[in-house]
Amino acid sequence: MGGHVRDSEMASLDMQVLEKSMIFRSHARGDRIFSQGDDPTGLFCLRSGHVLLWHKDSFRYKTAFRVVGPGEIMGHRSLFGDDAHAATAQALTSCDVCHYPGDVVLNLVDQYPSFARCFFRMLARDRGPRDALVLRGQHIPIRVRLVNLLLVMMKSEHCDKGGACILQLPVMRRDIAALLATRPESVARAIKQLGNERVAIFKGRSVTIPNIDVLYKESSRVVVPTEARSSVTT
Amino acid sequence: MGGHVRDSEMASLDMQVLEKSMIFRSHARGDRIFSQGDDPTGLFCLRSGHVLLWHKDSFRYKTAFRVVGPGEIMGHRSLFGDDAHAATAQALTSCDVCHYPGDVVLNLVDQYPSFARCFFRMLARDRGPRDALVLRGQHIPIRVRLVNLLLVMMKSEHCDKGGACILQLPVMRRDIAALLATRPESVARAIKQLGNERVAIFKGRSVTIPNIDVLYKESSRVVVPTEARSSVTT
DNA sequence: CGTACCGTTGAGGTGAGTCAAAGTAAGTGG
DNA sequence: CCACTTACTTTGACTCACCTCAACGGTACG
Numbered sequence: 167m168g169g170h171v172r173d174s175e176m177a178s179l180d181m182q183v184l185e186k187s188m189i190f191r192s193h194a195r196g197d198r199i200f201s202q203g204d205d206p207t208g209l210f211c212l213r214s215g216h217v218l219l220w221h222k223d224s225f226r227y228k229t230a231f232r233v234v235g236p237g238e239i240m241g242h243r244s245l246f247g248d249d250a251h252a253a254t255a256q257a258l259t260s261c262d263v264c265h266y267p268g269d270v271v272l273n274l275v276d277q278y279p280s281f282a283r284c285f286f287r288m289l290a291r292d293r294g295p296r297d298a299l300v301l302r303g304q305h306i307p308i309r310v311r312l313v314n315l316l317l318v319m320m321k322s323e324h325c326d327k328g329g330a331c332i333l334q335l336p337v338m339r340r341d342i343a344a345l346l347a348t349r350p351e352s353v354a355r356a357i358k359q360l361g362n363e364r365v366a367i368f369k370g371r372s373v374t375i376p377n378i379d380v381l382y383k384e385s386s387r388v389v390v391p392t393e394a395r396s397s398v399t400t
Numbered sequence: 401m402g403g404h405v406r407d408s409e410m411a412s413l414d415m416q417v418l419e420k421s422m423i424f425r426s427h428a429r430g431d432r433i434f435s436q437g438d439d440p441t442g443l444f445c446l447r448s449g450h451v452l453l454w455h456k457d458s459f460r461y462k463t464a465f466r467v468v469g470p471g472e473i474m475g476h477r478s479l480f481g482d483d484a485h486a487a488t489a490q491a492l493t494s495c496d497v498c499h500y501p502g503d504v505v506l507n508l509v510d511q512y513p514s515f516a517r518c519f520f521r522m523l524a525r526d527r528g529p530r531d532a533l534v535l536r537g538q539h540i541p542i543r544v545r546l547v548n549l550l551l552v553m554m555k556s557e558h559c560d561k562g563g564a565c566i567l568q569l570p571v572m573r574r575d576i577a578a579l580l581a582t583r584p585e586s587v588a589r590a591i592k593q594l595g596n597e598r599v600a601i602f603k604g605r606s607v608t609i610p611n612i613d614v615l616y617k618e619s620s621r622v623v624v625p626t627e628a629r630s631s632v633t634t
Numbered sequence: 635c636g637t638a639c640c641g642t643t644g645a646g647g648t649g650a651g652t653c654a655a656a657g658t659a660a661g662t663g664g
Numbered sequence: 665c666c667a668c669t670t671a672c673t674t675t676g677a678c679t680c681a682c683c684t685c686a687a688c689g690g691t692a693c694g
Contacts, residue, residue, distance in 0.1 A: 541681075541682095542681085582682075583682080583683065583684085585682090585684085586681090586682060586683075
């Protein structure tokens with residue numbers, strides 16, 4: 167703790183400590199990597215597969231707010247906040263996870279400003295359920311929420327710009343519903359509608375999108391008829 | 401940047417630098433402390449008055465997600481995330497604000513692990529629009545959302561436990577609506593209902609709550625009839 | 635005593651939730 | 665390879681909370 171070391175030296179010894187302390191673990195579909203209410207034990211890094219993060223509120227209502235893909239990190243929020251996990255991480259597919267013990271990570275963060283900066287950025291940007299504003303706002307029709315979800319999902323995939331593109335969803339309908347804070351039935355209806363209008367054709371978990379621009383247009387379509395709403399002045 | 405100093409020394413010289421660089425500013429009701437889309441310039445600390453943080457989505461729909469009270473901080477998210485402000489801060493009352501330049505703050509964060517920890521905690525815990533889950537979930541009836549808002553507001557106030565208590569709201573109906581992601585009309589109706597049932601009596605901006613326990617009971621009332629919903633297994 | 639907000643009330647329409655049931659895909663075991 | 669189970673998905677009918685629109689009552693302030 168006492169003295170601090172130069173950033174540049176980071177890569178060497180301490181990185182080895184971090185790697186040495188890492189625990190590798192494999193999970194089957196449905197397994198929980200951690201559960202809401204658990205105390206944080208460290209940082210989780212997903213190496214392969216997909217994981218869904220969902221929160222169960224006091225109404226016993228489950229709302230998913232993030233799909234974690236390979237290379238992404240989870241559990242940072244409760245680690246740094248020193249709070250119990252606010253969400254449950256559940257494997258959507260079989261997957262491999264690296265676990266870095268909390269104290270080791272926190273130590274490194276204390277010692278290396280550049281390392282710390284990296285997490286600052288992540289924490290500040292990861293608004294937890296941030297996409298919520300787009301995906302879960304109830305003033306937004308489910309159809310539009312679904313389109314937005316598709317666009318979010320497509321960011322991680324590489325897709326032919328301009329032409330048609332096929333997207334493989336890592337989630338089932340039920341989870342889509344949880345992500346959009348709605349019910350599977352409503353999702354099904356929206357999917358059908360999008361299919362009829364040839365905006366996005368769903369077939370099981372693969373989605374064909376004839377024209378991405380149509381999606382974009384749809385995603386920002388102003389549904390609210392009247393002018394912008396309220397607050398303080400204006 | 402190079403060498404780092406011991407934590408304990410923090411209080412002395414560098415704190416003075418921080419205080420010296422601080423800019424004090426007064427705002428009138430309706431003024432914007434910063435606006436959505438602005439580049440971050442530093443950290444804002446509210447000394448007196450109240451401020452509302454709201455976000456305008458691509459549908460030009462405004463949703464408030466936080467009421468900032470005296471002593472609280474704002475703007476940290478965009479500062480550390482190095483992102484444009486995702487929200488607008490607007491004075492609900494006349495208020496005094498301290499502004500700490502970003503580079504000075506970031507410098508101190510780099511140098512003092514304990515200082516950094518403090519912000520880590522704040523960032524990790526401040527889920528931005530996280531109360532959203534409770535306050536804006538559309539599966540929750542407006543009446544319950546309103547009760548939750550009252551409870552949130554009461555945390556900052558000191559209130560007689562057990563007995564009746566009077567709460568002074570810093571916001572008008574329109575803002576309450578924005579906080580609950582609904583319309584002023586719906587808020588009015590919910591308020592009337594709560595009044596009729598003597599759960600919370602609104603008179604302008606002051607609210608009388610005969611029995612807090614009733615509020616608590618109401619806030620966690622399970623409205624969803626069927627069992628917990630969805631996701632992966634179970 | 636208007637003007638201008640803010641807040642309330644009423645009437646009407648609708649998106650989406652609920653319930654129930656049928657259809658489909660995916661494992662499992664013989 | 666086919667019955668059989670189980671889980672997931674879709675459909676339809678019904679209901680309701682909330683949004684919208686529109687009008688009216690209050691209060692503050694010039």
